[in-house]
Amino acid sequence: MFSLTYEFRLRPTNQCKSLTSAKKQYPELKKVQSQVLQQTLKRLEQAFVSMWEYDRGFPRFKKVGQLRSFVFPQLSESAFKPGFVKLPVIGWVKLRQSRSIPLDALAKQARVVKRASGWYVMITLQWSVSVPQPMPYGEALGIDVGLMSFVATSNGQCVKRPKFFVDLQRKLKLLQQRVSRKKRGSNNWHKAQQKVKELHEHISNTRKDFHWKVARDLCNQAQTIFVEDLNLAGLSRGMLSKHCLDAGWGQFFSILEHCCFKRGAYFQKVDSRKTSQICPNCQIETGKKELSERVHECGNCGYTTDRDVAAAQVVLLRGCAAVGQTVKMLAEGKFIGIPLKQESSPL
Numbered sequence: 001m002f003s004l005t006y007e008f009r010l011r012p013t014n015q016c017k018s019l020t021s022a023k024k025q026y027p028e029l030k031k032v033q034s035q036v037l038q039q040t041l042k043r044l045e046q047a048f049v050s051m052w053e054y055d056r057g058f059p060r061f062k063k064v065g066q067l068r069s070f071v072f073p074q075l076s077e078s079a080f081k082p083g084f085v086k087l088p089v090i091g092w093v094k095l096r097q098s099r100s101i102p103l104d105a106l107a108k109q110a111r112v113v114k115r116a117s118g119w120y121v122m123i124t125l126q127w128s129v130s131v132p133q134p135m136p137y138g139e140a141l142g143i144d145v146g147l148m149s150f151v152a153t154s155n156g157q158c159v160k161r162p163k164f165f166v167d168l169q170r171k172l173k174l175l176q177q178r179v180s181r182k183k184r185g186s187n188n189w190h191k192a193q194q195k196v197k198e199l200h201e202h203i204s205n206t207r208k209d210f211h212w213k214v215a216r217d218l219c220n221q222a223q224t225i226f227v228e229d230l231n232l233a234g235l236s237r238g239m240l241s242k243h244c245l246d247a248g249w250g251q252f253f254s255i256l257e258h259c260c261f262k263r264g265a266y267f268q269k270v271d272s273r274k275t276s277q278i279c280p281n282c283q284i285e286t287g288k289k290e291l292s293e294r295v296h297e298c299g300n301c302g303y304t305t306d307r308d309v310a311a312a313q314v315v316l317l318r319g320c321a322a323v324g325q326t327v328k329m330l331a332e333g334k335f336i337g338i339p340l341k342q343e344s345s346p347l
C-alpha cells in the first residue's frame, strides 16, 4: 500500500512543462521570469518529496502575498553597480549595500526575501579561493549549551542566557490582542498585524546578533572548538520546548561553525550522551543530576566545579579523544598525525 507513494512523485520536468499551459490560463504569470517560476515549482516538489520520504506535513497552499521569498538562479555578469543590483526582468533595483562584493567573485544566484522591515536580497557568490581545511591545534575549548547558562566553556566561563522571546511575550500578547480586535482585512488590522511581524523580526534579529557575539568571543579564545551534537528536534518537543527554541542552539551551532571557518579554527561536534553524568577529572560516572543541582561534586575524587562547566570539560575530553589528541598536545602543536579529510571548501 505504501509503495504506491512513489508513483505519484512529481518530476520537475513535468511541472515545468505544465508551466507553459498554465501561462496561457493565467496571463499574469508571464510578468514573472520563467526561471523564478521553475525554481518555485522545484521548491514545491521538494516539499512533496519531504512529505513522502521524511514524513513531513502536507505542503501548505500559499495565497497571494504569503510566499516570503523567490530565487533568481542566474544573474547577468554585470549585475552590480554601487548601490544597485540588476534583477532579471525587474531591472535595476536600489539597495543598501551593507558589505562590498569581492571583485573576482561571481554572483550565482539571488534570493529576494520579504521581511516585516522591508525587502532583502541574499546573493550567493562563487569565489575561486582555496580554503585549507583547518586542523585541530592550539587552545582547545569544549562547549556545553544549556538553559541556565547559554554557553559554558571548559575554561570556566559561563554566558547567561538572554530570554529573547520569553521576555517579550507580554508585549507580543498585547499586540496580538490589538490585531484580534480590529476588523479582519481592514487597514487598521493590517497596521496592527505589521506591528506583530516587526516584533517577531526584532526578536530574531537580537537573537542572531547575540549568537554572533558569543561565537566571535569563543573564536577569540580558542583555535579548536568542540560542541555537543544535540538532538534538537527531540528537545524542542519536551516540556521546556519554548525555552529550547528561544535559545536557538541550532542557529548558534551553525553560526559558530561558520565563525570558526572564517577564523581558520577547527570545529567538531561530539557525542552528547551523559555529558552531565561523568566527572571530567576521574571520568567515572557520577549519576544523573537534577536540573536544580548546579554544582558538580565528584564522590570519587572530590572534584568540584559548576555543573555546566563540568559538562563542557567532558565535551572537551571527548573531542580531543575524537581527534586523537590531548589538550596539552594540541596546545604544543604536536600531532600524532591522524589523516584528516582534506576537502576544498565551497565558498
Ligand SMILES: [Zn+2]
Residues within 6 Å of the ligand: 279, 280, 281, 282, 283, 284, 298, 299, 300, 301, 302, 303
Ligand atoms: Zn571524579
